[in-house]
Amino acid sequence: MSKKDKLSTEAYKGVRDFYPEDQAFFNYLCHACQSVAERFGYAEYHASILEPAELYKAKGAESEEIVNEQTYTFVDRGGREVTLRPEMTPTVARMVAAKRRELGFPLRLFSIPNVFRYERPQRGRLREHWQLNVDIFGSRSLSADAEVIAVAHALMLQLGAKESDFTIKLGSRAFIDELAKKYSLAPDVAKLFTQLLDRRAKMPAEEFEEKLSELGIPNEALSPADLPSDVGEIISLLKESGVTNAEFDPSIVRGFNYYTGVVFEIFDTHPENNRALFGGGRYDNLTELFDDEPLPGVGFGMGDVTIQNFLELRGLKPAYVSAATLYLATASPEALPHTTAMAEELRKNNINVAVDFGEKKLGEQIKTAAKQHIPYLMVVGADEIASGNFVARNLDTGEETKLTQNEIVSFFNNN
């Protein structure tokens, strides 16, 4: 094959390759999500990325546009229209509706699916990302809202954040509806009001107040003397369980057609990155596409890219260390049987060992271990085999530790 026929090694536009370093971080993130969700009694589920396109079309004209212009949708060879899921909620709704009798409520579920959006190339945004989804179904109790927010809070702490690093802002649909009623807003004006609230953080305070007053709403209306009752109750439940960084913010509205109760967003408090990291809220009837039995739910979704940016900015992203603890270099072909036997013995003692078969010079073997971020290297050659004395070299610090054959296992079990 001539050079010009060679293929590009680039990934498809807008998606990522996960090399070992990337995957290690991704696994770290998943384990944090899993351990926190399971601590609160949530069970993991999953599904295929392929869904019937009708699942996303049924919501009406607005989402029809999303399906047509922002999803990967194609017709399969059997004439079925298929969509790569753009979000997990319709899927979990389908799954819950299918086994309603067997599942038991309240039902706590979580998943870490990849989701796809066809973004216009010029925006430089990702077309695939992973998203933790945490939901509790079948409860109307505000304790369920508080619990889901407590899960989000616990996850932030699990990832190393302090309470001062983020704020939990709660908005309330009931509160917005009451204001619309109080100021007699026509439906289209009420919609403008909601949209204005949604953009509040993106404009100067003066501009916001001016536009608000144009709609006939005084600025003071957004700072009520008493919190809306649902928000107040949730904040109080959160305080009881040690979550003290939650506050009312009437401008949190989050796609109001979808949510029906309290909504929330986790904000980074960093002065240079004061933005929403993720959020969620309560919805009324998750399964109405599938049946007529009501099913309330409350949940949130957290994207892996946003949270990775947060952890990087805060210095909370863990450094990469290879899963292998030790690289065994082979000084000469004759030493190889000893290297492999030694590796096997160490593996029996739960030490993760990679072997170099000695096809290159020792210097190259050491470079391989360093490139792969394996923390320790040990050379196996005629001298080491004859004397039974080995040297464990820490490839980060250069520190060398002399070990007899008998000391090797305990050294690596303690390092």
Add this chain to the structure above:
Amino acid sequence: MSKKDKLSTEAYKGVRDFYPEDQAFFNYLCHACQSVAERFGYAEYHASILEPAELYKAKGAESEEIVNEQTYTFVDRGGREVTLRPEMTPTVARMVAAKRRELGFPLRLFSIPNVFRYERPQRGRLREHWQLNVDIFGSRSLSADAEVIAVAHALMLQLGAKESDFTIKLGSRAFIDELAKKYSLAPDVAKLFTQLLDRRAKMPAEEFEEKLSELGIPNEALSPADLPSDVGEIISLLKESGVTNAEFDPSIVRGFNYYTGVVFEIFDTHPENNRALFGGGRYDNLTELFDDEPLPGVGFGMGDVTIQNFLELRGLKPAYVSAATLYLATASPEALPHTTAMAEELRKNNINVAVDFGEKKLGEQIKTAAKQHIPYLMVVGADEIASGNFVARNLDTGEETKLTQNEIVSFFNNN
């Protein structure tokens, strides 16, 4: 929405929903794969399911047909032809070629991707499954072949299989080439010979021998006095590392265009299921689509469905237990603050607890815990709160254990 407008709750044809029970098994399988692969020094990687279609077209006419008829391939809105990966090998080749200078060789990689095949509906086969991929790149040593087979063997043991439950059968391309030469087979006859070997297990021994003799090859040619040297060396290396169920089988050929050295398959020894579970082998130049630097590799792929069938047949599939250890039922609305406080305290002690907010009768709450396979239930009500005496009920056995408030943590930490 009227009843007739309701959507079906079925998944897209040929893919699976993973409810908590299914996902728990999938996680069990993944953890087994990860822990074994990492024990041998393999690092995990991952990539998007979306790949440029050209990645699968470059191999020539035969795979062109596969791309056109057996993959999910569509044109995106930017005019790019995209394929949902049917296998992981082209992806890992692309990734390795892209970062050749940084990765270091030998390079050990593993991944557990989902892969897609457009199967004709009538066959009833799955269109998406997950597949462990284990590969070592950049070594020509037969020790690399032996190691990869040892990883497959260790994985089988990790999943609970005994050596007598499976056989590792090794074939050799060099051996087949030599036979073709020895019996002066024309290229087209040599191809028929390979195809016949591949179908050997699917026909009576007599039919096989007859067809073999039609090609001009005596049956004895397949039972050489001496093993082919590569196969012999690998079997001997495997024996040294305690793998004693490997044997030569000349009929193991596995898509010969792809593999260039020794190939292997793991066979179930169960009399009613005597078939290949998974396999792999050595290939010559993985990255030739991308550059001219040679890169040898050896690896295997194992599908989740096949191995699940094996584990079920052998009684090795673990029973499902919820990740939550304890379900706290709430006897009355007044008890709820106590329930949530108690749950929180237990969670601090690393116990996974789900709370019922007490919206239903106690009997219904107990049913919920049972449906969700949560092993223990404890009721929190006025009596329990007043006395400080609780009862932990094992929902499997019905066994009840009386516990004072102070005994709860240690009871669940030991159960």
